[in-house]
Amino acid sequence: MIRITRKVEFSASHVYHNPAFSAEENRRVFGKCNNPHGHGHNYTLEVTIAGEPDPQTGMVLDLKELKEILQREVVDRMDHRHLNKEVPELAGKIPTCEVVAQVIWNLLEPKITTGKLDRVRLYESADLYADVTNGAGA
Amino acid sequence: MKVSLTRRYKFAASHRLHAASLSEAENQRIYGKCNNPYGHGHNYEVLVTLTGPVDPATGMIANLGELDPFVEQHVVEAFDHKNLNEEIAEFRDVVPTTENLCAEIFRRLKSFRPAQLERVKVEETSKNSFEIVAEPGASARA
Numbered sequence: 001m002i003r004i005t006r007k008v009e010f011s012a013s014h015v016y017h018n019p020a021f022s023a024e025e026n027r028r029v030f031g032k033c034n035n036p037h038g039h040g041h042n043y044t045l046e047v048t049i050a051g052e053p054d055p056q057t058g059m060v061l062d063l064k065e066l067k068e069i070l071q072r073e074v075v076d077r078m079d080h081r082h083l084n085k086e087v088p089e090l091a092g093k094i095p096t097c098e099v100v101a102q103v104i105w106n107l108l109e110p111k112i113t114t115g116k117l118d119r120v121r122l123y124e125s126a127d128l129y130a131d132v133t134n135g136a137g138a
Numbered sequence: 139m140k141v142s143l144t145r146r147y148k149f150a151a152s153h154r155l156h157a158a159s160l161s162e163a164e165n166q167r168i169y170g171k172c173n174n175p176y177g178h179g180h181n182y183e184v185l186v187t188l189t190g191p192v193d194p195a196t197g198m199i200a201n202l203g204e205l206d207p208f209v210e211q212h213v214v215e216a217f218d219h220k221n222l223n224e225e226i227a228e229f230r231d232v233v234p235t236t237e238n239l240c241a242e243i244f245r246r247l248k249s250f251r252p253a254q255l256e257r258v259k260v261e262e263t264s265k266n267s268f269e270i271v272a273e274p275g276a277s278a279r280a
Contacts, residue, residue: 018195029196031203094197098141102192105139127146128202131187135140 010079013040051115149218152179188253
């Protein structure tokens with residue numbers, strides 16, 4: 001089995017706020033991320049596909065095709081958007097790195113029909129990333 | 139679906155690779171420049187990976203407001219701008235290779251809750267890295 005990874009970048013804003021919490025609780029749990037008008041990040045997304053290379057083409061999945069899927073499903077949906085307000089898949093959720101990575105996995109997984117989605121790694125900054133894999137567990 | 143969160147931390151420290159049980163010549167042969175008598179230093183980078191359920195109320199595996207101070211206290215503050223051989227009790231009699239440093243960091247962080255420590259990776263330089271992964275199925279409490 002071979003794994004191939006494609007990287008894309010997008011920039012977006014978000015805010016962490018749980019309406020079920022009091023103002024004080026939101027502040028305590030989310031800190032600066034609870035600032036009411038939101039803030040933003042340059043996200044880097046690495047998407048890994050696993051499979052066997054096609055003997056005719058030598059490719060697990062045509063990277064052009066993967067690039068188009070990532071553009072359509074992720075970049076067009078999230079780039080220069082407010083994740084809470086403008087991305088329906090995130091409505092009512094706290095758009096942490098973990099949660100955005102899970103949403104991206106759920107968007108991509110059905111679209112990858114050649115090879116299998118193996119891992120979604122989403123960097124919120126150079127010092128923080130979330131991984132979603134197909135493993136058992138959480 | 140399994141979700142993990144990885145956070146990078148940095149500290150700078152010095153060390154000397156020298157095993158008291160070996161002769162001077164053997165130390166020199168095995169450790170080379172790393173055996174130079176007064177030590178040398180690195181900018182270490184530590185990647186800490188946690189797994190666990192994502193709490194729907196917070197969207198988080200672990201709150202960085204809790205993880206950061208924990209790692210700062212137990213690792214960054216403890217090691218930053220220190221001489222690992224001279225100032226860290228665990229390296230009095232243990233050679234502070236980055237393998238051993240990685241194991242010591244894992245030991246210091248494994249009690250973090252509610253998430254589970256899954257992996258510690260230490261980059262000694264941009265060319266060398268070392269990692270320890272919790273054994274599958276094993277609680278990192280041991």
